[in-house]
Amino acid sequence: MFSNYLKTIEGIGIYPLFSLLVFFIFFVIMIVWVVKVDKKYIDKMSNLPLDLQSGNNLTSNKIINENYVEDRNEIN
Numbered sequence: 001m002f003s004n005y006l007k008t009i010e011g012i013g014i015y016p017l018f019s020l021l022v023f024f025i026f027f028v029i030m031i032v033w034v035v036k037v038d039k040k041y042i043d044k045m046s047n048l049p050l051d052l053q054s055g056n057n058l059t060s061n062k063i064i065n066e067n068y069v070e071d072r073n074e075i076n
Contacts, residue, residue, distance in 0.1 A: 006012055
């Protein structure tokens with residue numbers, strides 16, 4: 001049904017080519033980034049969820065709560 005509508009549009013054939021090109025370029029860039037990224041950065045990012053579950057989470061929650069109270073006071 002929709003193919004009949006798409007056949008009548010001039011220059012519609014460029015869209016599949018454009019989407020394939022964007023898809024290919026995105027994954028090439030991601031592969032280059034994965035190869036070139038510093039391994040210390042990967043380790044730091046992989047341990048980040050574990051660091052948030054440690055005792056430091058209490059201090060970060062306190063800071064977040066204090067900012068929330070300050071923001072609420074500014075609104076009122």
